[in-house]
Amino acid sequence: MWFFRCPEITFGEDALGQLALIRGKRAFIVTDPVIEGLGFVTAVQTQLCEAGLESQVFAEVEPDPSLQTVRRGAAQMLAYEPDWIIGLGGGSSMDAAKAMWIHYERPDIDPEAINPFEELGLRQKARLICIPTTAGTGSEAGYGIVLTDTENARKLTLGSPEATPDIAIVDPYFTAQLPRQVTADTGIDVLTHAIEAYIGSWANDFTDGLCLQAMRLVFKYLPRAVAYGHEDPEAREKMANAATMAGMVLGNSSVALAHALGHSAGALFHQVPHGRITAVFLPYTLQFVANGEAGRFGDMASALLLPSRDETEAADSVVTAVFQLLDQLGLPGSLKAAGIPEDQFAEMLPLMVEHVEVDANLLMSPRIPHTAEIEKLLQYAYNGRAVDF
Amino acid sequence: MGVPFATEAWIKALQEELNKSEGYREAAKTWEGDFYFVVTAGDGIPQDVYMYMDLWHGECREAIEVGDPSAKDPAFVMSAPVDVWRKVVEKKIDPIKGLMTRQLKLKGNMMKIMKAPKAAIELVECTTRIDTDWPA
Numbered sequence: 078m079w080f081f082r083c084p085e086i087t088f089g090e091d092a093l094g095q096l097a098l099i100r101g102k103r104a105f106i107v108t109d110p111v112i113e114g115l116g117f118v119t120a121v122q123t124q125l126c127e128a129g130l131e132s133q134v135f136a137e138v139e140p141d142p143s144l145q146t147v148r149r150g151a152a153q154m155l156a157y158e159p160d161w162i163i164g165l166g167g168g169s170s171m172d173a174a175k176a177m178w179i180h181y182e183r184p185d186i187d188p189e190a191i192n193p194f195e196e197l198g199l200r201q202k203a204r205l206i207c208i209p210t211t212a213g214t215g216s217e218a219g220y221g222i223v224l225t226d227t228e229n230a231r232k233l234t235l236g237s238p239e240a241t242p243d244i245a246i247v248d249p250y251f252t253a254q255l256p257r258q259v260t261a262d263t264g265i266d267v268l269t270h271a272i273e274a275y276i277g278s279w280a281n282d283f284t285d286g287l288c289l290q291a292m293r294l295v296f297k298y299l300p301r302a303v304a305y306g307h308e309d310p311e312a313r314e315k316m317a318n319a320a321t322m323a324g325m326v327l328g329n330s331s332v333a334l335a336h337a338l339g340h341s342a343g344a345l346f347h348q349v350p351h352g353r354i355t356a357v358f359l360p361y362t363l364q365f366v367a368n369g370e371a372g373r374f375g376d377m378a379s380a381l382l383l384p385s386r387d388e389t390e391a392a393d394s395v396v397t398a399v400f401q402l403l404d405q406l407g408l409p410g411s412l413k414a415a416g417i418p419e420d421q422f423a424e425m426l427p428l429m430v431e432h433v434e435v436d437a438n439l440l441m442s443p444r445i446p447h448t449a450e451i452e453k454l455l456q457y458a459y460n461g462r463a464v465d466f
Numbered sequence: 467m468g469v470p471f472a473t474e475a476w477i478k479a480l481q482e483e484l485n486k487s488e489g490y491r492e493a494a495k496t497w498e499g500d501f502y503f504v505v506t507a508g509d510g511i512p513q514d515v516y517m518y519m520d521l522w523h524g525e526c527r528e529a530i531e532v533g534d535p536s537a538k539d540p541a542f543v544m545s546a547p548v549d550v551w552r553k554v555v556e557k558k559i560d561p562i563k564g565l566m567t568r569q570l571k572l573k574g575n576m577m578k579i580m581k582a583p584k585a586a587i588e589l590v591e592c593t594t595r596i597d598t599d600w601p602a
Contacts, residue, residue, distance in 0.1 A: 078567055078569075079563065079567065080567075189577060190576060190577050192576040192577070192579075192580055193565075193566050194565040194566060194572060194576055194579075195576060238566070278560070279563070434493070434584055435581045435582065435583065435584075436583070437562065437580060437583045439583060439584065440560070440562065440583045440584070440587055445584075445587070447489070447492075448492055
């Protein structure tokens with residue numbers, strides 16, 4: 078047995094108007110200062126006013142939100158007592174909103190202890206709406222929460238199925254003006270989610286279709302979204318939908334090895350955004366999986382209209398297509414090309430290996446690497462060397 | 467002839483497998499914590515069976531069946547009926563999914579468990595190497 082959970086999703090042009098129909102008293106908006114400066118908070122508050130709700134804003138979420146930020150926001154939430162919480166922004170704001178919500182409802186639980194094995198009993202005080210402003214992490218549709226333990230330079234992969242948002246509002250208005258680089262960095266994350274969830278050990282009939290469709294949308298529309306931005310509203314809308322679809326598969330299947338490697342490296346090399354650094358690892362981890370005769374490359378390659386006479390050709394096709402897409406988007410194909418200095422990489426290598434080994438996503442890979450293989454994967458991804466083991 | 471499940475012989479067989487497993491030793495090298503693995507009554511098991519394991523830095527220091535559950539105070543208690551344990555051992559369900567679907571129940575420090583996913587997988591791997599006789 079397994080589950081399939083997702084929020085009620087309102088998507089497409091003018092989806093934000095759905096916010097004017099909610100019932101409640103007070104909404105607590107969790108976001109970051111950039112989003113506030115863009116006027117997006119005002120747009121949300123206008124709809125909340127229409128619905129008769131008061132609102133308060135916490136606009137202090139940083140990229141890779143910390144436990145400290147979560148505790149600070151939760152304290153304000155406890156004082157304000159909202160019945161709706163709105164995570165507005167990229168993955169950082171939405172994940173922070175989920176963690177703050179849990180602490181608001183269960184102050185007895187330390188944010189670091191959030192896990193999917195224990196019942197939390199949420200929704201006694203509030204419900205959660207997520208509104209993504211990138212396309213994207215997919216956090217609006219899943220229950221994962223990625224926080225950073227700044228003291229130990231470690232990413233915490235947390236989550237609880239109860240933290241799946243009640244409502245996701247996926248309005249391309251918010252992504253229309255995304256800068257080119259952000260479009261590329263966040264858009265490629267959609268592909269990594271979709272591919273990993275498709276080949277991962279938790280893949281199932283319900284997530285397979287979403288994964289394949291998200292992959293198709295990324296290959297077709299992400300280059301357009303990067304190249305033409307707001308001048309291509311169709312590409313913007315399709316990428317917003319793809320991101321949410323890939324987000325739906327995150328909790329119902331799972332990401333895997335590329336994310337375990339990306340989390341460990343990303344926690345130490347903050348200068349490389351999550352989507353970009355994880356995407357660097359994607360083709361190398363696919364090579365690793367294919368070399369172990371694991372993975373379902375035939376179906377994937379067929380869905381993407383790539384050569385696929387057998388699994389070997391299919392795997393080669395998919396890996397090549399990923400590298401080509403990275404290149405087309407101006408994204409690096411190695412950690413070295415991502416600008417990580419060699420001496421720093423060498424110094425951090427043992428710590429990265431250690432962090433990968435405690436990342437639960439590692440276990441979702443159809444081929445789980447040993448410690449020595451983890452180190453080799455990191456090195457091969459650094460140097461841009463094809464995986465041969 | 468195999469080793470009957472939910473017996474001291476079985477838990478000692480698992481101890482032997484763990485202690486000769488390089489994979490488990492490496493994955494659990496920092497682990498400190500003892501367990502009750504409880505097979506709940508039903509399906510050929512007349513009463514709850516408590517199997518105790520003391521796991522320490524990649525080694526199993528003690529493995530016994532305990533008649534009185536108050537005899538030990540382990541850091542973790544994992545319990546399930548025999549059919550669920552069988553699915554775990556036969557890798558038809560992974561332990562994380564088992565916990566998330568509440569088929570496996572776990573008491574203890576969840577944060578600590580979440581930091582040791584590889585050790586959990588290697589432990590399960592060791593169970594698969596035992597020729598287990600399951601209750602009829």
